[in-house]
Amino acid sequence: MATQDFTVNFLVDKTPEEVFNAINNVRGWWIDEIEGNSEKLNDEFAVRFADIHYSKQKLIESVPSSKIVWLITDSQLNFLQDKQEWNGTKISFDITKKENQTEVRFTHIGLAPKIQCYTDCSNAWQDYISNSLYSFITTGKGQPYKVKAAVESN
Template identity: 55%
Template sequence: MEKQDFTATILVDQSPNEVFNAITNVSGWWSEAIEGDTDIINAESVYHYRDIHYCKMKLVEMIPDQKIVWLILDNYFKFTTDKSEWIGTKLVFDITKKGEQTAVTFTHEGLVPQYECYEICREAWTNYIKESLYKLITTGKGEPNPKENDGFNTELAKKWKLEA
């Protein structure tokens, strides 16, 4: 059976080391509100967006310039009936050379179409990987969700009617 985990891939001209450093700088591409260390093995960090999404993760695997894996320890979505979605899933970044370029393959292991959050999460991850992380790697400046003010998550919340 074909794997259904969400996956997104980008190709960049930067080195695997530059890519690795950008990925571990999670506040530079996902959210400025990340709390905790995101570049130390076994360290835990927390992502949250208002009362809509809370996520606690642990860096469980790190092979410099090749692979980064975070395990989702706890998660809350205001908009799902199943409050266990994402718990026990993994955020996996594989970094490989493709000729003169570097490929980044992001896989959210366990995020499958059967999940209630799948369409929203697919849209969010596509933005964060193909837009924000790509820009952080290629220009030095990503488009993470800001600590304050409106950002991509605000647009998503409005589009999917997640706020009252």
Template identity: 45%
Template sequence: MSADYTTTITVAATPQQAYDAISDVSGWWGRITGRTTAVGDEFVYVVPGLHYSGFRVTELEPGRRIAWLVTGSHVDFVDDKQEWNGTTVRFGIEPTDAGTAVTFTHEGLTPEGECYGACSNAWSMFVNGSLKTFIETGQGTPYLFAGDEALTGDDHEELHRQVRESIAAR
């Protein structure tokens, strides 16, 4: 079996600044519903008509690491719509001479999975581009929605409810 998708960025920031920026998911990835500030918190990320996933925060060590378990997902463009279920997204944060290294790993996202090509490309865009810029400048390029694909708070709450129900049904 191949390795999980991993990428590392080096940022001109302290480990705590990197940690704080990663925790502000809406600032670099896109609109979420829920919370990301304590172990056990849950949140939902949505790309209308393409992908949604629910996460539970499983590790938080300020300035050092963050981990989120994918508790439920629907990836519309692959046969196994729940391919992300049970995978874990991790951020390792280490000080370096050049600033801070952030190692992103999506455990369970491997080349054998149907989503690997598109999903690893998307993660590369968000982590290597948006997150890096967000950490260094406070201005990321998260996925934003407008017009017909814009979601209301009620839309997000409904998707969050669906993820919780799919977990409970297991």
């Protein structure tokens, strides 16, 4: 049975270890300020996008150079009717060697077309994964959300 969870993947000319380390550096590609840590098993970290999005992630699976899984333990998505719609969903990064390249497969398990957040959240993930994370892995420079810049512009 095919899954409807949001998934995006890409190939890079980097080692699985380099890819794994880049993904774990959330500040480099998703958001430049986080509360907590995001690199070791059972680490917990929270992200805040102004007053629109708050989510707390727990690193529940970490297989070096192979897999990273975050469980969303708390969320407040203020643009939705069900502001905790992400609670209990998982974010998974599968890292696989493909000949002389490495494949990154991102899946937000539970982010499916039937939920209200699907369109906005899948569009945001598409941008962060295909552009910011890809760039961070390949060039060392991502385009994470800049918390201070957002605060100063308000």
